[in-house]
Amino acid sequence: MIEIRWHGRGGQGAVTSAELLALAAISEGKFAQAFPSFGPERRGAPVLVFNRVSPNSPIRARVSVAHPDIVIVLDPGLLYITDVTSGLKEDGILVLNTPKSLVEIRSELSGPWRLAVVNATSIAREMIGVPIVNTTMLGALARATRIVELDSLTEPILERFGARARGNVDACRKAYEETETGEPAGIVPKRPKIFEGEELPTWQELLPGCVLTKPGSARQYRTGDWRSERPVWDHQRCIKCGICYLFCPEGCVKQTKEGYFEADLYYCKGCGICARECWTEAIKMVEE
Amino acid sequence: MVKKMIGIEGSFAIAEAVKLARVDAVAAYPITPQTHIVERLAEFVANGELDAEYIPVESEHSAMSACLGTSAVGARTFTATASQGLELMHEVLYVASSMRLPIVMTLANRAISAPLSIWTDHCDAMAVRDCGWIQIFAENAQQAFDLVLCAFRIAETPAVFLPVMVHIDGFYISHTIEPVQLLEQEAVDSFIPEYRHPYPLDPDRPVTMGAFGPPPIYTEAKKAQEVALRASKAVILEVWQEFSLLSGRHYSPVEGYEAGDADVLFLIMGSFSETAMVAIDRMRAKGQKVGLVRLRLWRPFPVQELRQTVGKAWVIIVLDRAISFGGRDPSVLKSRRRFIP
Known part of the structure; x- marks a missing residue:
C-alpha cells in the first residue's frame, strides 16, 4: 500500500486533487482512499489531505498518514512554514511545485528521499489561466511516482471540471512532461527553517473548564502563513494617503517613519484589498 | 441547629433548601412534576x-x-426540570x-412521551447519564x-467545580407531603461558604470560556473533566x-438495607x-434472606462501594425504572453474583 500526504492551502484544491487521484486509481481496478484533515482554516491556511492506494487489497485504515511514501506540496511557500518532510519514509519521494531547479532546491532541502520538481504555477497560469495547481500537480505525481497512468486522470478531471476541464487536462499533461526527478541527494536531512508554534497544554495544565485568562491569545496566530502573495509598495507612486491602511481588514498595514506604508507580514494574509483600493496603483501583489 | 419536624411537600422542602443556600439566581421553565x-x-x-434573580x-x-x-x-445558580x-x-x-x-439542578424524574405521560420513571435520568454531571438520587x-x-457545597468545592443533579421521583417525592426537619439559616451558612468562581466572567478581568x-x-480537556468527576467522590x-x-443524617454512595447476610438483593x-x-420487612419476617442495595450516587459510579455492599448475595434483582430499547439489559445493570458493574 502506498500512502500519500498532500500539503496545500485552503482554496488551492488539494482536496480535489486527492479525490481525483483516488478516482483514477479505482478506475484502474486498484483500491484507493482520499480524505481531508479538516480544521478551522480559511482560504490560504495550510491544509493536509491524504491518499492511500493499494493494488490488490481493500484499505481499512481510517487514520491520517503519519509516515507517507509520497509527499506532494502544492505551494512553494509551505516549505518554510511547515515541516513537509515529517515522517516521510527514507525510500519515499517528495514532489514539489517550485520555480527552482532540482539543484537549487537540493541546496536548501535534502534527505534520503527522492525529489521531484515542476514549476506547476507557471504551467497552470499558461494552460488554465489561474495559478491553481491541483490538477497540474496530479500530472507531476503520475510522472514522478507512476502511481496511476496519466490517461487514468483524464476522465476524473473531465467529469469534475466540465467546461473548464480542457485546460486542466492540458496542464496535467504538460506537468507530466516537464517534471524532473532526481535520485536521493544525501542521507543527512536538511530543511528550511520553520516557525515553531507554542506547545499545547496537557490535561494537568488546563485551567478548570479550559478557561482562558489572558486576552489576546489570537495575536499569536500567524495568519501570515496563509499568504501566497504579498503587497509591495512603490514609493514613486505612493502619495502617503493611507487608503491601504484604512482598508486593510486585518489592521496589519502600518506607517513607517518616512510616512510610507508597509504590511506586517506576520499577519498579512495577502488578500490584495490594499492593492485594489490604492488609487495611484502604488501597490502590487507579488508571489511569495 | 436542627429544627423540629414539619409536614411539607417534597417540592417545597427543596425550595426551602435552595432558599437556605442563599442562591443568587434561578432560571427555570415550568414542567410537571417539577413546577x-x-x-x-x-x-x-x-x-x-x-434575594435572588x-x-x-x-x-x-x-x-x-x-x-x-x-x-x-459567580452567582450561585439553581434550576429544576423534568422529562x-x-x-x-x-x-x-x-x-x-x-x-x-x-x-445545582433538581430533576423530578418523569417518563418521556409518547404516549404523553407525566408519571414517574427514570428514562429522563438515563438519557443524561453521560453528560458529565455529578448525579445523586433521593428517596424521600x-x-x-x-x-x-x-x-451546592459539593459543586462549589474548588477541587470539584462540576454541576450536580439531584434526582427526585416525580409525584412520589415532588408532590408528597411528609415530615421533614429543616435546618437553621446559621447552620446552613456555616455549611455552605460563599461561592467564588476562580475565573469569573468579569469586564475588569476578561476571560474566555468555551473557546474553540x-x-x-x-482530548486533554475531556481527560481533565473525567479525572475531576472521578475525583469528586472523595469530596x-x-x-x-x-x-x-x-444534621445527624448520614449519606453514602451506596446504602444497604438488610443487605449484610442477604442471599437475594434488590x-x-x-x-x-x-x-x-416494606416488602423486605415482610419477607424477612417469613425468614427469607432478602435485602436491598440503594444506589445513592449514580455519577461518579461507586464501583467499590457497590461491590462491598453486595457482599455474598447470590442473586441481584434490578428494579430499573428506565427502558433501554433494543438493549439486552436495563440501563442500570442486571446480573447475578460476581457482576462487574
Whole structure:
C-alpha cells in the first residue's frame, strides 16, 4: 500500500486533487482512499489531505498518514512554514511545485528521499489561466511516482471540471512532461527553517473548564502563513494617503517613519484589498 | 441547629433548601412534576424572602443557557426540570459540565412521551447519564432537602467545580407531603461558604470560556473533566460526613438495607427503594434472606462501594425504572453474583 500526504492551502484544491487521484486509481481496478484533515482554516491556511492506494487489497485504515511514501506540496511557500518532510519514509519521494531547479532546491532541502520538481504555477497560469495547481500537480505525481497512468486522470478531471476541464487536462499533461526527478541527494536531512508554534497544554495544565485568562491569545496566530502573495509598495507612486491602511481588514498595514506604508507580514494574509483600493496603483501583489 | 419536624411537600422542602443556600439566581421553565419547586422559589423572590434573580425563560434550553451565564459570573445558580424539559436542555448540560460550572439542578424524574405521560420513571435520568454531571438520587423529601443543600457545597468545592443533579421521583417525592426537619439559616451558612468562581466572567478581568478546541486540546480537556468527576467522590464523602455532624443524617454512595447476610438483593434507585423496604420487612419476617442495595450516587459510579455492599448475595434483582430499547439489559445493570458493574 502506498500512502500519500498532500500539503496545500485552503482554496488551492488539494482536496480535489486527492479525490481525483483516488478516482483514477479505482478506475484502474486498484483500491484507493482520499480524505481531508479538516480544521478551522480559511482560504490560504495550510491544509493536509491524504491518499492511500493499494493494488490488490481493500484499505481499512481510517487514520491520517503519519509516515507517507509520497509527499506532494502544492505551494512553494509551505516549505518554510511547515515541516513537509515529517515522517516521510527514507525510500519515499517528495514532489514539489517550485520555480527552482532540482539543484537549487537540493541546496536548501535534502534527505534520503527522492525529489521531484515542476514549476506547476507557471504551467497552470499558461494552460488554465489561474495559478491553481491541483490538477497540474496530479500530472507531476503520475510522472514522478507512476502511481496511476496519466490517461487514468483524464476522465476524473473531465467529469469534475466540465467546461473548464480542457485546460486542466492540458496542464496535467504538460506537468507530466516537464517534471524532473532526481535520485536521493544525501542521507543527512536538511530543511528550511520553520516557525515553531507554542506547545499545547496537557490535561494537568488546563485551567478548570479550559478557561482562558489572558486576552489576546489570537495575536499569536500567524495568519501570515496563509499568504501566497504579498503587497509591495512603490514609493514613486505612493502619495502617503493611507487608503491601504484604512482598508486593510486585518489592521496589519502600518506607517513607517518616512510616512510610507508597509504590511506586517506576520499577519498579512495577502488578500490584495490594499492593492485594489490604492488609487495611484502604488501597490502590487507579488508571489511569495 | 436542627429544627423540629414539619409536614411539607417534597417540592417545597427543596425550595426551602435552595432558599437556605442563599442562591443568587434561578432560571427555570415550568414542567410537571417539577413546577412546585420553582413556583415556590418565584414566590420567595417576589415577597422578598429570597434575594435572588429569578429569570423566567421561554424554554428549558434557555433555562440552562441562562444558568451557564449566571454561574459563570459567580452567582450561585439553581434550576429544576423534568422529562421533555430535560431533553430540550440536553445539549446545554454538556456545556455546563465541560465549562465546570457548579450549577445545582433538581430533576423530578418523569417518563418521556409518547404516549404523553407525566408519571414517574427514570428514562429522563438515563438519557443524561453521560453528560458529565455529578448525579445523586433521593428517596424521600428529607433526603431531597438534605441532598440539595449538600449539592451546592459539593459543586462549589474548588477541587470539584462540576454541576450536580439531584434526582427526585416525580409525584412520589415532588408532590408528597411528609415530615421533614429543616435546618437553621446559621447552620446552613456555616455549611455552605460563599461561592467564588476562580475565573469569573468579569469586564475588569476578561476571560474566555468555551473557546474553540481542536482535537489535541479537546482530548486533554475531556481527560481533565473525567479525572475531576472521578475525583469528586472523595469530596462528596467529606461533605456528607460533615453534613451528618450538622444534621445527624448520614449519606453514602451506596446504602444497604438488610443487605449484610442477604442471599437475594434488590438494587434500586430513588423513592421505590422505600417501598421495597416494606416488602423486605415482610419477607424477612417469613425468614427469607432478602435485602436491598440503594444506589445513592449514580455519577461518579461507586464501583467499590457497590461491590462491598453486595457482599455474598447470590442473586441481584434490578428494579430499573428506565427502558433501554433494543438493549439486552436495563440501563442500570442486571446480573447475578460476581457482576462487574
